[in-house]
Amino acid sequence: MELISDKAPGKKPHLACSMRKELCCIIINHRDSTVFPIRASKRFLLAASCIIMLATTVSAQDTRENGDFKLAMGLFNDKLFAQAEDQLKAFIDKYPSTALGSEARFTLGQVQMKLKKWGDARATFQDFAARFQENSKAPDAIWMLGEVFTA
DSSP: OEEOOOOOOSSOOOOOOOOBTTEEEEEEETTTTEEEEEEOOHHHHHHHHHHHHHHHHHHHHHHHHHHHHHHHHHHHHTTOHHHHHHHHHHHHHHSTTOTTHHHHHHHHHHHHHHTTOHHHHHHHHHHHHHHTTTSTTHHHHHHHHHHHHHO
């Protein structure tokens, strides 16, 4: 790979690639279109394109996941418990092994308690306590089980 231009602005770089023959251009500053053309092989261009597409896909998935979780938590915080229950169930089904899954499951149990769905809340907290034994909220889930049994 050969850098053709050595003019570098002091701005945060933005990456864009143009695949014309064996020339790849990296746009450093999209406002004034400062461009660094780089001579690269077709393999490099293909690899760079794959990396960019993969990073975009992972980022989009992460953004959707966070958005869905924030929606569910917003409904819970706004005391819209029926809608929060639906959203949390959908979130758990859509993202079964996510890092936010334990938080979603615990909140689902809380929502079910608010809706006085004692059997569902019991099952949710039992599942949480068994599945996430090392989670800091596991003792809280066991406490909530006691609350459900006394309700």
